[in-house]
Amino acid sequence: MAYTPFTAQTLPARLAGVAAVTDRLGHDPAGWQVREVGDGNLNLVFIVASPLETLVVKQALPYVRLVGESWPLPLNRSFFEYNALTRHARRDPGRVPEVYHFDEEQALVVMRYLHPHVILRKSIVSGVVHPALAGHMGVFLARSLFRGSNLSMPADQAKADMALFAGNGALADITENLVFSDPYFEAKLNRHTPGLEPWVARLRADRDMKVAAQELKHAFVSKAETLVHGDLHSGSIMATDTDTQVIDPEFAIYGPFGFDIGMLLGNFLLAYFAQSGHEETPGARDGYRRWLLAVIVETWDSFSAEFRHLWRTERTGILYQHSLFDADPLGAEQALQSVMAGIWRDTLGFAGVEMHRRILGLAHVEDLEAIPDPARRIIAERRALALGRQLAVMRGTFKTTAQVCALAEHIEIGDLS
Amino acid sequence: MAYTPFTAQTLPARLAGVAAVTDRLGHDPAGWQVREVGDGNLNLVFIVASPLETLVVKQALPYVRLVGESWPLPLNRSFFEYNALTRHARRDPGRVPEVYHFDEEQALVVMRYLHPHVILRKSIVSGVVHPALAGHMGVFLARSLFRGSNLSMPADQAKADMALFAGNGALADITENLVFSDPYFEAKLNRHTPGLEPWVARLRADRDMKVAAQELKHAFVSKAETLVHGDLHSGSIMATDTDTQVIDPEFAIYGPFGFDIGMLLGNFLLAYFAQSGHEETPGARDGYRRWLLAVIVETWDSFSAEFRHLWRTERTGILYQHSLFDADPLGAEQALQSVMAGIWRDTLGFAGVEMHRRILGLAHVEDLEAIPDPARRIIAERRALALGRQLAVMRGTFKTTAQVCALAEHIEIGDLS
Numbered sequence: 001m002a003y004t005p006f007t008a009q010t011l012p013a014r015l016a017g018v019a020a021v022t023d024r025l026g027h028d029p030a031g032w033q034v035r036e037v038g039d040g041n042l043n044l045v046f047i048v049a050s051p052l053e054t055l056v057v058k059q060a061l062p063y064v065r066l067v068g069e070s071w072p073l074p075l076n077r078s079f080f081e082y083n084a085l086t087r088h089a090r091r092d093p094g095r096v097p098e099v100y101h102f103d104e105e106q107a108l109v110v111m112r113y114l115h116p117h118v119i120l121r122k123s124i125v126s127g128v129v130h131p132a133l134a135g136h137m138g139v140f141l142a143r144s145l146f147r148g149s150n151l152s153m154p155a156d157q158a159k160a161d162m163a164l165f166a167g168n169g170a171l172a173d174i175t176e177n178l179v180f181s182d183p184y185f186e187a188k189l190n191r192h193t194p195g196l197e198p199w200v201a202r203l204r205a206d207r208d209m210k211v212a213a214q215e216l217k218h219a220f221v222s223k224a225e226t227l228v229h230g231d232l233h234s235g236s237i238m239a240t241d242t243d244t245q246v247i248d249p250e251f252a253i254y255g256p257f258g259f260d261i262g263m264l265l266g267n268f269l270l271a272y273f274a275q276s277g278h279e280e281t282p283g284a285r286d287g288y289r290r291w292l293l294a295v296i297v298e299t300w301d302s303f304s305a306e307f308r309h310l311w312r313t314e315r316t317g318i319l320y321q322h323s324l325f326d327a328d329p330l331g332a333e334q335a336l337q338s339v340m341a342g343i344w345r346d347t348l349g350f351a352g353v354e355m356h357r358r359i360l361g362l363a364h365v366e367d368l369e370a371i372p373d374p375a376r377r378i379i380a381e382r383r384a385l386a387l388g389r390q391l392a393v394m395r396g397t398f399k400t401t402a403q404v405c406a407l408a409e410h411i412e413i414g415d416l417s
Numbered sequence: 418m419a420y421t422p423f424t425a426q427t428l429p430a431r432l433a434g435v436a437a438v439t440d441r442l443g444h445d446p447a448g449w450q451v452r453e454v455g456d457g458n459l460n461l462v463f464i465v466a467s468p469l470e471t472l473v474v475k476q477a478l479p480y481v482r483l484v485g486e487s488w489p490l491p492l493n494r495s496f497f498e499y500n501a502l503t504r505h506a507r508r509d510p511g512r513v514p515e516v517y518h519f520d521e522e523q524a525l526v527v528m529r530y531l532h533p534h535v536i537l538r539k540s541i542v543s544g545v546v547h548p549a550l551a552g553h554m555g556v557f558l559a560r561s562l563f564r565g566s567n568l569s570m571p572a573d574q575a576k577a578d579m580a581l582f583a584g585n586g587a588l589a590d591i592t593e594n595l596v597f598s599d600p601y602f603e604a605k606l607n608r609h610t611p612g613l614e615p616w617v618a619r620l621r622a623d624r625d626m627k628v629a630a631q632e633l634k635h636a637f638v639s640k641a642e643t644l645v646h647g648d649l650h651s652g653s654i655m656a657t658d659t660d661t662q663v664i665d666p667e668f669a670i671y672g673p674f675g676f677d678i679g680m681l682l683g684n685f686l687l688a689y690f691a692q693s694g695h696e697e698t699p700g701a702r703d704g705y706r707r708w709l710l711a712v713i714v715e716t717w718d719s720f721s722a723e724f725r726h727l728w729r730t731e732r733t734g735i736l737y738q739h740s741l742f743d744a745d746p747l748g749a750e751q752a753l754q755s756v757m758a759g760i761w762r763d764t765l766g767f768a769g770v771e772m773h774r775r776i777l778g779l780a781h782v783e784d785l786e787a788i789p790d791p792a793r794r795i796i797a798e799r800r801a802l803a804l805g806r807q808l809a810v811m812r813g814t815f816k817t818t819a820q821v822c823a824l825a826e827h828i829e830i831g832d833l834s
Contacts, residue, residue, distance in 0.1 A: 155593070159590075166583055173572060177735075185740050207751060210741050210745070214741065214752055217735070217736060222567070222640050223641075318594075321598060323598075324602050338628065338632060
């Protein structure tokens, strides 16, 4: 059967023939409840429930859902999502939803229904704390990035995976344009909050910022260091009090170590500046702001600790190979320090451009969009633009997450922008 | 017909059915003279002459010729050589031999016979000057590297080419091991001049050098910036007084801008230090030494001038895209300065490791091997090791080729090592 986008009505008939589904839902598709719940930018997402169990079915559409059929997008992104999910499951077991079935022709993945998980971004808008979040994400970043790289993989497998994911160029193309370039000139798909114009104009006239954004694009396009998730923001994370799940890796490609970390920290910083737009009285969310900054610090710290651990215990790849440092373990530590410094610098740069594109580009974030008072939204946005600029341009000068958080607080409290 | 390695006896029958050959050589294969002349490390090379014209036929062997059948190597490197040759021909017309015919199944390329060209390395050993060399090579490097990158190519073509050449991993694997790792530990295939042991031991105990070599390997493996020739030493160049031809790009992959430039400059510097082993009386080759250093300066200068010219006139790719700098041409110049600084730094590092591996690894160079007196060979080799170390470890601190040449002269005259 040729590719057909399913509906809540047509999907059960298709799934009724899939053993991995009927093993879980039973053999009475007429009794299944199906809801289409996709609220992302690209795909159909169905929740399929029987009296026995509930599943999620994600199907790619041949165009960008956010924009419409005028922007075609290849269905094979589903293939890359499936391949990324299975690799993530191996590299950090339990941190991504289990895949039960993949149908390449229908660009369709059947996977575990996450319950009672909520999309992290919605939690953050509501001011809900997730105590396990930062530790889980730091370790996931370290394991997925280290184990997907030439620090760990056999050289032939790493080369085969690089060549495989090189086929996901249409998705990389979206990132290249929407993250690194469009925000910095009058691109057609851009939009921003009315009233923000003076700050937009200043940023687009900022030579150092434009050069920095292009240097970061250069790194994103050329630095095939590891398999990155490619879209790791707070809308790609589902969480409970005790669990964290990373979803939606359809943008997976080989890219820089710092890309996922930077995008995630950038979204946490956007969330930080958005809080003032959501608090009922000034200061009401002070504690939540402190928690968000602590999440930034702890995410990096746990990433760093786990990455260093893997460096010392699982460095079986062709880079910084063990045979060279057998007699000089301090040499391996010296190399680690240099590698971590590069990841840190890239991380800050990617965080900075992510903060900009969510305010100036096509795809915005609910953290800011949901601020009801436009005047308060503008305040949050110009502060975020200001910090993003400092992170990107000055990425070589920050030493610690504490310095980043201190600057964020200084911008927030002093209303600098 | 399945792949068969040809001999001088069996080749004419095969070529007799190829119009691109008989158009040039005529239709009497019995009257063709065939000689196998391959003296490289990997392939069969035939010169096929008829009374009308002479052609070169290069056929890949399924193993490394230098080592034997114990080291298998995929025949498809011929496919990548063909694809690189045709791209180089478009990007810098006239600088690579014209391809007349490619037979993928036989891993065989029929191309122009270069006459009266000589292999540059042989010229250099004999002390022959090629006045056009540096200018030609600088421009070739700029055009091939710029036009093969995302600075110039349409994004979809660049992605397709990156994915295509990602298939040439078996050849990249050789470089990864032989250039970046084997020289720095007791790898099985290593060899060096007897008597050089104290300097070899010192280098292998040099923590900063080992870390630098691995940082450079990291860059080689991960930085897919442009289509590099991949093996651009003086044995891959054929020259006359007025012409220069770049041959043998079977190692072509997407790699760092600085790789080809660094390997070439590293070979010029090896040639510089080798001169003292070839001169009949001390100082007899002073003029030639000066010429070699001038070649280094002029190669970089002409590369740099042409790269800057292309940046200003042909920057049609997705990196540092024109639309961002329309209103700020100085911004584009700022970005150019940053890009050139990165290329320069990588260039020096790659030059340094290339100098080491040609003395400590598997594949040596005739410049040094042909020095009849082992004592003088050791002098040349330890000086080259010393400069290579400084270039690799201190690659962030040199500003100009003049500084590099001055240090080479200082090591040569002061006998520092």
